[in-house]
Amino acid sequence: MSNHRRDDSPTITYHHRNERVFEQAGKWYFRTREGVVEGPFENRVGASHRISAYIQMLETQPDDNSKKPPIEAE
Template sequence: MFGQRSIDHSAGTHYRSERVSAVNGQYFFSTREGTLEGPYFTRPDAEREIAFYIRRMIQANDIIDSRSF
């Protein structure tokens, strides 16, 4: 799949994959930025945190954009 976010400098290929993984009974999710977030106690907790993470990243980008004159 080809895709480019507005903040990406060049086009790239992004493959859909499972973002939530379990390690020793704890759940983590990976980000496009290459970080591994967690641990969370349950898969639904990790999935909920993905939505919160996306919202935080959008808000951060909005703040940065609003400060660019």
């Protein structure tokens, strides 16, 4: 069984909903948890490397709670 509908363009590849890296019209992209699409990349490897760098950047940033002033006791 094919993942394509009869009227779909053969250049678009459909992937499972939870897959972050996808190909569209010969270019590769990735989707963040927030739903932001990053790309295009020339190949899947390039997109995968960029995901790793993106995740590493997020892990080294302080979380939003560290930017908030401390709550004063009443």
